[in-house]
Amino acid sequence: MSLQEEVKRNLRDVQDFPKPGILFKDITPLLSNAPVRDRVVEDIVGYFSSFKPGAIAAVEARGFIFGALLAQRLHVPFIPIRKAGKLPYQTLRASYELEYGTAEIEMHIDAVKKDTKVLLHDDVLATGGTAAAAGRLIQQAGGRLCGFSFIIDLSFLGGQSRIQKEFEVPVHSVAAF
Ligand code: AMP
Secondary structure (H helix, E strand, C coil), rough: CCCHHHHCCCCCEEECCCCCCCCCEEEEHHHHCHHHHHHHHHHHHHHHHHHCCCCEEEEEHHHHHHHHHHHHHCCCEEEEEEEEECCCEEEEEEEEEEECCEEEEEEECCCCCCCCEEEEEEEECCCHHHHHHHHHHHHHCCCEEEEEEEEEEEECCCCCCCHHHHCCCEEEEEEEE
16 A cells, blocks of 8 residues: 555544634544554655755644654754744744734744755645745744655645745655645
8 A cells, every 4th residue: 555545544534623614634543553654754754865954843743743753763953843932042933824813933043053954844734834934934044945844735725836936845745635
């Protein structure tokens, strides 16, 4: 079975979470399935190995899980990007549009060494707003984005073309809907 099919079999759809109208893609069954989870890590590593990422950045909170696995597998630094107000030291901040209103994410000002090639990871690509804001933080800090990695792409929302257009780097998702 292809990895994409394996991943899809290990996701749980939860209707109306966290609010009515959202079909939430729950990755916890995938985390429990160690062989498939580890194949996901190897798939992402294989896709980006020729780019030689020098750091993995990931978005709170579910992005941290595979982000940390990737950083350990590649022996490179891990950079946490968090919702505004959570990081203790001085931060860079980026805002992005939500369906209703705006949201803000932050990264420590010294998290990225200048010219480091950074691979940005999150669990789900939806509209691409979160990933684009995170990408801008990396660039603002002097990092060079070498790609975006997701477990799941909700491709009907158009996030992939949106971030490809803005950043002109590869966008890889293990499973697309
Ligand atoms: P967006 O900024 O629209 O691309 O949304 C991406 C962020 O929202 C990611 O951090 C995801 O974890 C989360 N997200 C959006 N839609 C879903 C969904 N249907 N299931 C799970 N997480 C989602």
